[in-house]
Amino acid sequence: MKQLILLAATALLxxxxxxxxxxxxLPGAAGPTIQPDRSITFKLKAPEARTVQVAGxxxxxxxxxxxxxxxxxxxxxTTPPAVPGFHYYWFNLDGVRVNDPTSRTYIGYGLETSAxxxxxxxxxxxxxxxxxxxxxxxxxxxxxxxxxxRHAVVYTPPGYDANIKTRYPLLILQHGRGEDETxxxxxxxxxxxxxxxxxxxRALPMIVVMDRGYALKDxxxxxxxxxxxxxxxxxxxxxxxxxxxxxxxxxxxTIPDRDHRAMAGLSMGGMQTLFISLHxxxxxxxxxxxxxPIVPDLRGPRSTDQGFHDRFDSKTAFEGAFADSxxxxxxxxxxxMGVGTQEPAVFRxxxxxxxxxxxxxxxKVVYFESQGTAHEWQTWRRDxxxxxxxxFR
Amino acid sequence: MKQLILLAATALLxxxxxxxxxxxxLPGAAGPTIQPDRSITFKLKAPEARTVQVAGxxxxxxxxxxxxxxxxxxxxxTTPPAVPGFHYYWFNLDGVRVNDPTSRTYIGYGLETSAxxxxxxxxxxxxxxxxxxxxxxxxxxxxxxxxxxRHAVVYTPPGYDANIKTRYPLLILQHGRGEDETxxxxxxxxxxxxxxxxxxxRALPMIVVMDRGYALKDxxxxxxxxxxxxxxxxxxxxxxxxxxxxxxxxxxxTIPDRDHRAMAGLSMGGMQTLFISLHxxxxxxxxxxxxxPIVPDLRGPRSTDQGFHDRFDSKTAFEGAFADSxxxxxxxxxxxMGVGTQEPAVFRxxxxxxxxxxxxxxxKVVYFESQGTAHEWQTWRRDxxxxxxxxFR
Numbered sequence: 001m002k003q004l005i006l007l008a009a010t011a012l013l014x015x016x017x018x019x020x021x022x023x024x025x026l027p028g029a030a031g032p033t034i035q036p037d038r039s040i041t042f043k044l045k046a047p048e049a050r051t052v053q054v055a056g057x058x059x060x061x062x063x064x065x066x067x068x069x070x071x072x073x074x075x076x077x078t079t080p081p082a083v084p085g086f087h088y089y090w091f092n093l094d095g096v097r098v099n100d101p102t103s104r105t106y107i108g109y110g111l112e113t114s115a116x117x118x119x120x121x122x123x124x125x126x127x128x129x130x131x132x133x134x135x136x137x138x139x140x141x142x143x144x145x146x147x148x149x150r151h152a153v154v155y156t157p158p159g160y161d162a163n164i165k166t167r168y169p170l171l172i173l174q175h176g177r178g179e180d181e182t183x184x185x186x187x188x189x190x191x192x193x194x195x196x197x198x199x200x201x202r203a204l205p206m207i208v209v210m211d212r213g214y215a216l217k218d219x220x221x222x223x224x225x226x227x228x229x230x231x232x233x234x235x236x237x238x239x240x241x242x243x244x245x246x247x248x249x250x251x252x253x254t255i256p257d258r259d260h261r262a263m264a265g266l267s268m269g270g271m272q273t274l275f276i277s278l279h280x281x282x283x284x285x286x287x288x289x290x291x292x293p294i295v296p297d298l299r300g301p302r303s304t305d306q307g308f309h310d311r312f313d314s315k316t317a318f319e320g321a322f323a324d325s326x327x328x329x330x331x332x333x334x335x336x337m338g339v340g341t342q343e344p345a346v347f348r349x350x351x352x353x354x355x356x357x358x359x360x361x362x363x364k365v366v367y368f369e370s371q372g373t374a375h376e377w378q379t380w381r382r383d384x385x386x387x388x389x390x391x392f393r
Numbered sequence: 394m395k396q397l398i399l400l401a402a403t404a405l406l407x408x409x410x411x412x413x414x415x416x417x418x419l420p421g422a423a424g425p426t427i428q429p430d431r432s433i434t435f436k437l438k439a440p441e442a443r444t445v446q447v448a449g450x451x452x453x454x455x456x457x458x459x460x461x462x463x464x465x466x467x468x469x470x471t472t473p474p475a476v477p478g479f480h481y482y483w484f485n486l487d488g489v490r491v492n493d494p495t496s497r498t499y500i501g502y503g504l505e506t507s508a509x510x511x512x513x514x515x516x517x518x519x520x521x522x523x524x525x526x527x528x529x530x531x532x533x534x535x536x537x538x539x540x541x542x543r544h545a546v547v548y549t550p551p552g553y554d555a556n557i558k559t560r561y562p563l564l565i566l567q568h569g570r571g572e573d574e575t576x577x578x579x580x581x582x583x584x585x586x587x588x589x590x591x592x593x594x595r596a597l598p599m600i601v602v603m604d605r606g607y608a609l610k611d612x613x614x615x616x617x618x619x620x621x622x623x624x625x626x627x628x629x630x631x632x633x634x635x636x637x638x639x640x641x642x643x644x645x646x647t648i649p650d651r652d653h654r655a656m657a658g659l660s661m662g663g664m665q666t667l668f669i670s671l672h673x674x675x676x677x678x679x680x681x682x683x684x685x686p687i688v689p690d691l692r693g694p695r696s697t698d699q700g701f702h703d704r705f706d707s708k709t710a711f712e713g714a715f716a717d718s719x720x721x722x723x724x725x726x727x728x729x730m731g732v733g734t735q736e737p738a739v740f741r742x743x744x745x746x747x748x749x750x751x752x753x754x755x756x757k758v759v760y761f762e763s764q765g766t767a768h769e770w771q772t773w774r775r776d777x778x779x780x781x782x783x784x785f786r
Contacts, residue, residue: 027607028503048443048487094441098491105498105505110421112498112505128533128542138529138584140521149521161644164557191531214420251554 022103022116024086029102031116038081038118044091044100047073054079056089058342058374059118064092083342084120085378086187088113106187109178115187124196126189126381131199132158136191139209141247145238146215152244153181155191156252157198157205167253169260169392171208171286172240173384174269181212187377193384203388209248213269215239229271230298237276241283262286262334262391266380267347271295278321281331286391288336290383291343291375294350312354314361325362334390338368340379347375366390415496415509417479422495424509431474431511437484437493440466447472449482451735451767452511457485476735477513478771479580481506499580502571508580517589519582519774524592525551529584532602534640538631539608545637546574548584549645550591550598560646562653562785564601564679565633566777567662574605580770586777596781602641606662608632622664623691630669634676652726655679655784659773660740664688671714674724679784681729683776684736684768687743705747707754718755727783731761733772740768759783 019041025031032042042054044067052075055064060082067075088108090097099105103114139152157168173190175183184190190208197203215235216228240263249256263284265273270292277284279299296317314322322328328335339351355367368386373379412434418424425435435447437460445468448457453475460468481501483490492498496507532545550561566583568576577583583601590596608628609621633656642649656677658666663685670677672692689710707715715721721728732744748760761779766772 026503046489093489096439096486101504111494133533136531140526
């Protein structure tokens with residue numbers, strides 16, 4: 001018995017010595033603990049609750065996971081080892097979805113949502129490191145399209161304030177559905193990825209603008225119907241071309257031409273990137289779609305609207321943007337597509353299918369697969385780390 | 394019966410026509426509604442819950458308020474008319490404090506917390522208006538005091554990027570306990586207050602830095618003991634003088650001398666302002682305490698430590714900083730104190746008492762009372778609108 005207690009105590013000590021706290025935990029809070037095998041122990045004090053579960057993003061595992069109540073009224077569960085990266089999660093407290101009071105929250109699913117950050121061994125490219133840092137700023141501008149003030153987030157590279165004669169290329173970088181303009185910096189750490197790449201001489205200094213991807217009526221997230229998506233994207237296209245770019249060109253030292261302008265986006269933001277940039281080659285020379293499912297005929301007549309699919313005809317898709325591959329290759333200096341190997345078929349198959357079809361037709365596509373990651377931020381961080389060095393070369 | 398239904402429908406229509414949604418409600422969400430009399434109707438869907446209450450900041454009323462379950466499983470309550478301004482709130486769901494899923498969250502009480510914004514009739518000084526806007530930026534710096542990267546928020550005034558030869562005075566502006574460096578911009582709207590004042594020619598363009606007011610160990614909020622407060626403030630003083638100011642002076646075009654430097658803070662931040670600036674007149678010429686309760690001997694020997702009190706001796710308080718009123722008046726170009734008339738006695742009496750004692754002793758104090766507001770952001774917005782025009786004159 002004594003030996004057993006000793007053994008248990010040793011095990012607990014070992015656990016305490018190695019279990020980590022997530023960077024997303026509020027300072028001073030006793031948040032979930034991450035074990036070395038990447039299993040996670042979640043806790044919620046709810047003495048009167050009858051059932052409590054934890055549920056979350058794909059990288060967290062299958063879930064939801066039932067939690068067990070202790071004598072102290074604290075419900076706990078240790079989930080199976082999670083995939084590295086940033087995962088949203090929440091508790092189902094007697095059927096009500098609630099956040100973990102110990103966690104910072106992030107806009108996901110259109111809601112303030114708790115999240116956990118599972119470190120990836122050896123990956124420090126998205127860490128805040130001791131290198132020169134760019135600035136992340138708020139940018140407000142009044143939109144005639146929406147009749148409202150809009151909020152965008154702007155990254156200016158290290159040295160921007162000091163090198164007052166230097167002008168920079170511009171990347172428009174868009175979030176996915178249910179997230180917002182803060183996603184790429186708060187969840188994605190795009191500013192740290194760029195700081196690190198620029199410090200290493202691997203990426204060119206650039207200005208990045210991350211805009212709110214909703215521009216219909218009250219700027220609510222886009223519902224999943226093709227009709228609504230079409231009109232929502234058209235409104236956003238108006239904002240990007242006629243309001244966002246002129247605002248940024250006026251307020252920052254950009255090089256205001258297509259050869260120094262890129263558009264990229266993840267998921268819905270990738271769909272928007274294809275929708276806008278392939279139709280407006282006069283505005284962009286660099287195009288990247290990160291996990292955006294392919295809808296080849298969103299601008300076409302409604303009768304042909306088939307939604308997401310991998311029956312990609314390189315002659316007709318996107319109104320024939322790829323029909324003449326030589327012309328396309330000349331016009332676009334980079335056409336980049338990426339997807340995580342653990343993403344659902346609607347992403348993996350439509351993107352992979354389009355890439356194969358386009359490459360067979362002679363279109364130059366840089367294709368990047370993120371191994372073992374889902375439709376989550378770790379995929380898009382890796383994507384961005386691959387993409388940014390290729391821009392404006 | 395028909396008439397009754399018609400009457401009810403008319404009443405509902407009238408309500409719909411006039412009830413407002415809070416600016417803090419997430420886009421697309423059906424958040425709490427604010428009636429013209431400033432009563433608020435809160436809702437939470439929780440079919441299985443046994444008791445649900447809404448509770449919150451002082452301006453919301455006495456509370457907590459019991460909610461009533463409808464046949465659809467939605468709990469509702471309409472609270473009494475609220476004071477205008479920004480109020481934190483939360484639900485007690487079978488005893489567990491949870492956020493309103495329809496609300497954006499803000500760091501308050503050390504937690505992500507829901508909030509509601511009740512417009513003040515006629516007050517547009519803190520609105521985002523069509524005037525030139527300054528920039529709000531993230532600033533990271535590594536602290537030897539804490540051994541960590543610290544995050545501050547910096548406001549640069551309109552024209553900062555264009556007027557590259559112009560240097561500006563610096564205001565250090567601090568949040569209260571349980572809040573963080575994002576409070577003054579997200580809850581307080583300090584950037585819009587300044588934009589509007591500068592556009593009207595009422596305040597001088599200035600740089601504002603809002604730092605995280607915690608600098609002990611893991612940067613957790615400061616517990617309410619004088620011993621801990623003393624050491625926490627001393628650590629923060631070190632950060633401000635030896636890390637924050639040098640960082641800002643290096644990264645931004647400040648005028649790096651005491652005559653062009655101010656420190657101000659609310660509540661705990663006001664205590665910190667007095668603690669630091671009265672001890673370091675070589676660093677600051679402008680000092681403002683917004684609702685910071687008075688602890689006249691926090692630096693004194695521990696045996697005399699009496700905590701907050703209004704027995705304020707102008708000769709000995711703050712190590713004799715006020716003992717020679719003529720010298721004090723010459724040294725400090727502005728000494729500003731403010732409090733809301735609805736704040737608890739620990740704020741109202743200690744601040745009001747100190748002001749009366751100091752004024753009787755010949756110390757020049759600008760004293761500002763916010764009528765009808767509590768220990769909440771509407772007090773501090775009004776404070777800042779009064780204070781900012783007096784800085785650097």
